[in-house]
Amino acid sequence: MYKVLIVDDEIFVRRGLINLMDWNSLQYEICGEAENGEQAIEMIDKLQPDLVIADIRMPILDGLELIKRVKEEREDPPLFIIVSGYHDFTYAQKALRYNVQDYILKPIDEEELETTLKKLAVTLNQKRISTITLEKPIKETIIQTLLQSEHSDLDIEHLASVLLIPAEAEYSYVLIEVQDIQTDGTIDYAPILKAFVANYFGEHVHTLPVHVRDQNQYGLLLPIFLLQYVSSGNMQEQFVRLRGLLVKDLGTDVAVFVGKPVDHLKDIAHSFRSANESLNYKFTEKSKQVIFAEEVLTTSLYYFDVDEELHSKLINEIEENQSEAYEATVAAIFAQFQDKRFAPSAVANTITRSLIGIINIIRQMEGSEEELKLLDELLSWQRKYRSLSQLQHIYLQFVHEAAAYLAEVRSEQKKGNIEKIKKYIDANFTENINLKSIASKFYLNSVYLGQLFRKTYGVYFNEYLLSLRIEEAKRLLRQKDLRMYEVAEKVGFQNADYFVTQFEKLEKMTPTDYRNKMLGKK
Structure with a gap:
């Protein structure tokens, strides 16, 4: 993967650019974002990106000044793509003077940017090949080169000899996705996969390159003829067997996506692309764990929402x-x-x-x-x-x-609501209120409110209201020299006789007897 730094002072432009491309399929990954040239210089030092895509006009330090400083101060600067919203030939001339790889106008066209990125991948591959030794890193770089661009037969022979695989053979790019329910990158399965491949094909091949991808995915450049040496049956049966052994070896579930076969190593990029496309069918093939691009890519996918x-x-x-x-x-x-x-x-x-x-x-x-x-x-x-x-x-x-x-939350809400209702009753019991009027005020069904009140406080609403009114009546009888009808009105009774009846029912004496008792009269 090649690292890309996005530099633009508008966050929505940066987000839009990041979401515009399927960067992984093009062998790129976004390593960071910067909102101006000064910040970009710090991130270039820290992140060492392979490619910087920068807006030409930014505060503090613009895109052209950024490129100038990076190229003057660093021996191995990244490649640059300039993005501009201005059709200004002067800017383009300056960009070319600084050896900018491309000058793209806003709004950015996805196809144009994809074409540029593919061309730059070849440049980056060549750059990497020329600067690293022929150890393990170069094999990964050679694989990326094979998967991204076309080569002459002579180049293919050379690359194949470095990888120790035949050039003139039928190939499939095999994509292996480890489904271990771990965040991608938690476990590096590459050593286990390489050991498995070496053991599975044994003496029939010196080595097979395993291509390390992201998202818990690994790629294998597989000469098809090897399958007949290690197992019998048709290709589908052979890959099902290979996957089964792989699951056992890795100790976790695995899905395998087999790219379309190609007749020569120089065409492996076509198989690679078809294997990538078949990933889109991972949720469609009921219980299938080996998916063949040749079978699925002829069928359509659904890109909308559920009913x-x-x-x-x-x-x-x-x-x-x-x-x-x-x-x-x-x-x-x-x-x-x-x-x-x-x-x-x-x-x-x-x-x-x-x-x-x-x-x-x-x-x-x-x-x-x-x-x-x-x-x-x-x-x-x-x-x-x-x-x-x-x-x-x-x-x-x-x-x-x-x-x-x-x-x-609903239970807490109910509790909160019934507490509000109780406080309302406590504050307004002397008014002409009843269960129906309170239920209406709080947008509740009166029957439901009655049940909820009794369940919460262990007493019927009418009983609670009556007890409040009688207690207030007792206070008035003790402290005020009021007539009975006046006491009844002040505590919420519309009828004095009804008040007397309810008072006597609750206190086992009439209001007059209660007052006399408080005054010490017999």
Whole structure:
């Protein structure tokens, strides 16, 4: 992989450029971003990028001054591509004077940039070959060269001799994806893979180059004729056997993507591209762990979202914490991924959309999505969960967590709401209030409110309201010389006789008897 530094003072331009290309497929990786030339110089020293893509106009230090300083101060400067929004020939002349590799105008055309990057890959390969020794690093560089560009027969013979493989043979580029449920790069499987390949093909070949990629992926330049020496059966059966032994050797699951066969090593780039394309079918081939580019690339992929009905249904079931229902809906969504042949990007869009839907509900209920421990796992699932079954498992765990959290938030909300209602009753019991009027004020069903109040406080609403009014009536009877109808009105009774009846029912004496008792009268 060649490292790329993006330099632009606009963050959205940098983000857009990063998302514009499939950098990995072109053998590049973004190693950093800088927002001006001064910052870029520091990052060039620190990160040692192979290529810098810089805007021509930036504050502090512009693109041309950046290139000038880097080339003057460093013996081995990176390559540069200048990006400009200005159709200014003077800028272009200066850029060419500094040996800039390309001058691209905004808005950036994806095809134009891809063509430039492919050309630069050849330059970078040659540069690397000329500066490193013929040890292990050069083999990786030679493989990258073979996979990115065309060569003369003489060049191919030379490169093949360095790799110790035949040039005139039928080849397939074999892409091996280790599905270990670990963040990519956690374990370096290259030594194990190389040992496996050497042991599997044994005396039939001196060595086979294993191409180290990212995303837990490794590539193998495989002469097809070797398969007949180590196993019987057709090609599909042979690769199934190879994968089975590989799983056993690595101790984890593995998916294998076999590029289209080519007749000569010089055409291995075609097989490489087809193997990469077949990665897009990883979620479509039900339970298949060996995918052949020749078989799948003739079929179309689905690049849209799941049915709106399924999406809405899932969100509702999560909100209502219907575990059996949302488990079935998740299963239906993942079945649709396979049945409709979803591309990985479409799967990612669906997962992201559901996450946004869940987060919105949590925020509407005044909860916090940060309480969901599995949210980060789902936001970066592509770096860890590489098969559909792995993704479905972690996604369902997240849905369980989200549904349980929403139920907890709702429970706290109910508790908070009923406490607000109780405080309202305590402050307004002397007014003409009842269960129906309070339920209406708080947008609740009156029957539900009555049940919730009794469940929370162990007493019926009417009993609690009556007890508040009678206690206040007792205070007034003790402290004020009021008539009975006046006491009744002040504590919320519209009818004095009814007040007397309820007082006597609760206190086992009339209000008059209570007052006399307080005055010491018999």
